Amino acid sequence: SRLGRNPMLYVPLDHGGEPGQVLRTQSLQSVVRFLLRELPRLGLLRETWHLLYTAFRMERKWRPQGQAITEFDRLFEIALRSNSTHNWASDDVETEELIDSIGRVLDPYQWLWSEHSRTMRISAVDGMRREEEWGELAEFIRTYGADLFHASQLTLGHVRAILHNGVDWFLDYLEEEQDPLHPIKLLEDLDAGLVDREQAEWCLDQVYTIIVDRFDRFLEYNTTTTQSDYGEMLFCLLEFLRLEARYDRDAWNLTPLTLVHNALVRHGQTDAADIWEATFEMQTTDIADQHLQDLQRLQRLYGMRMPTITDHLNERFVKPLDVNRILALVKQSVLDARSGVEHSESFEKLQEEVNDYLKDSWGSGVDVPQWLRQMEREVGEASRTKFVGRPTAEAELELPQVLISRDDFHQQAKIWRNSLGPNVERKPRKRKKPDEE
Known part of the structure; x- marks a missing residue:
């Protein structure tokens, strides 16, 4: 319960994070990583899962303002890999028994991973799941992409500059710098009220964010397809990215x-x-x-x-x-x-x-x-040689391994998700009578 009162997320310094909070959070993460790695060596398989679950709840409970960095993926890998290896008490374990044991350990971890995945966005394209939103974006590209999304206009530096300054700034810039002899259709439709500016900004932001996020795929698209010569065909790339x-x-x-x-x-x-x-x-x-x-x-x-x-x-x-x-x-x-x-x-x-x-x-x-x-x-x-260079942030202490019996393992698996602490029922406090106060 004491551990759960601390934040496990932090905002990095380049996004306005506070140095003291970053240091405290990273120090706590280092301690949690050490425990997740070493607890299974002591035979504390169930306790390892509960520590990971506590870290999961801490990330959900204490969410800082801004773009926070999560460590849960790394913590999960450490915990599951340690549990998968250190619960083998002897070399004479039959293969079927080994598979069964790992399966019993895996079930609660699989559940926890599913809970974590619900709120995770794997990539910028992953956020484009609703068909209605995708239809609007594809239509926007078909209509206005010829002026805005030619490959020469989508260099990584140029797109990053747009996202850094904001799409609203970019539209203002286009209005100021556009050539009267070559009008931009999007600006004309914005002036005529045919398209909502907020919707246009959303579409531009989606396209530019996806390109930066998957620039390796855009580079391949640009060098291996003829569609890349036409800005209005960029939705073809996005279709493939949505499938991926x-x-x-x-x-x-x-x-x-x-x-x-x-x-x-x-x-x-x-x-x-x-x-x-x-x-x-x-x-x-x-x-x-x-x-x-x-x-x-x-x-x-x-x-x-x-x-x-x-x-x-x-x-x-x-x-x-x-x-x-x-x-x-x-x-x-x-x-x-x-x-x-x-x-x-x-x-x-x-x-x-x-x-x-x-x-x-x-x-x-x-x-x-x-x-x-x-x-x-x-x-x-x-x-890499074992002892070279500066010491790392991770503790190099390795605890002696404690092997557990089959009975101990099955007992842990049986009560895996039960609370670790004693179930002490709190008695309601009696209110004092006025004459006792």
């Missing part, structure tokens, strides 16, 4: 399952990981097929392809599991290379996994794929 946002939303909801798979492969639980992956693929087949059908429909409708988005949807939610297997092999491969091992079994397996992954992953060649960036970070982490 729906896919990302579904993938986001599956995050707890992919985290568990990651923990399994990193701890050498190959059989359990294979079963988990097969079950995962079976559960996601129908929804993955639907996304690909929607993609084919858009490709036929607009006569264009977006290679990176196509690759993304062709992952069918299971490609990240392939990446998990690749990343799990990196550390041992690096250690073998540093030790001078000529024929590294881990590296040979890593090559096989990468080659299999690349069989149906093409990309656009415009940007480095995300999985390759992850692999680069993994190599950097594995290559």
